[in-house]
Amino acid sequence: MKISRLVAAAILTASIPVLAADTDVAVLEAIDQAWASAFNTGNIDAVANIYDENAVLLPPGAPTVTGKAAIRAFFKKQMDETKKAGMTISLAAKPASGVSGDMAWLSGTYSVKDKSGKVAEAGKYVVVATKKNGKWLYLRDAWNSNAPPPASTPAKAGAQSSPPKAKK
Numbered sequence: 356m357k358i359s360r361l362v363a364a365a366i367l368t369a370s371i372p373v374l375a376a377d378t379d380v381a382v383l384e385a386i387d388q389a390w391a392s393a394f395n396t397g398n399i400d401a402v403a404n405i406y407d408e409n410a411v412l413l414p415p416g417a418p419t420v421t422g423k424a425a426i427r428a429f430f431k432k433q434m435d436e437t438k439k440a441g442m443t444i445s446l447a448a449k450p451a452s453g454v455s456g457d458m459a460w461l462s463g464t465y466s467v468k469d470k471s472g473k474v475a476e477a478g479k480y481v482v483v484a485t486k487k488n489g490k491w492l493y494l495r496d497a498w499n500s501n502a503p504p505p506a507s508t509p510a511k512a513g514a515q516s517s518p519p520k521a522k523k
Contacts, residue, residue: 379454379459379486379491380452380453380454380459382491383452383454383459383461383484383491384448384449384450384452384461386405386484386491387446387450387461387463387482388446388448389401389405390402390405390446391444391445391446391465393405394430394433394434394437394444395437395443395444397434397435397438399427399430399431399434402427402430402434403423403426403427403430405492405493406423406426406492406493406496407423407485407487407492407493407494408422408423409421409422409423409494410422410423410426410492410493410494410495410496411494411495411496412426412429412495412496412497413495413496413497413498414429414497414498415498415499415500437467440469441469441470442467442468442469442470442475443467443468444465444466444467445465445466445468446463446464446465446480447463447464447465447466449463450462450463450464451463456486457485457486457487458483458484458485458486459483459484459485459486459491460481460482460483460484461480461481461482461484462479462480462481462482463479463480464477464478464479464480465477465478465479465480465498466478476500476501476502477500477501477502478498478499478500478501478502479498479499479501480496480497480498480499481495481496481497481498482495482496482497483495
């Protein structure tokens, strides 16, 4: 009987980190969905407060955005443009994720829909988060579309692609 209690205690003790990680993953998934909801409703403060003071955005086709204030300004512009166009963003539920101590990552998919509900863009994202004072905050956020990049414009006939050779 003592051995059974010891075994049960050992199993419960060993499972505590797993339970904590599962709870953290659920919290991170909720933060992800809260981000999309705040973006779609134009709540820039709620979006900005998901990011660490030293967070970095890695948006597609744009320079890196560093720091919470710059991230706030970036998303404010994006939110205004998206709202004006009648678009909404949604994130798929249950992104792939992992937690190790006070660090975590999420990787999932997103879609942008127009007023009629038609998907205008689909893509994927990855977020790295840290837990500070019991609160998960995004440190890195990167995303890109599944669409191929725009085709490059072919050079015009007669255009030189390299500098002319010097005459002798």
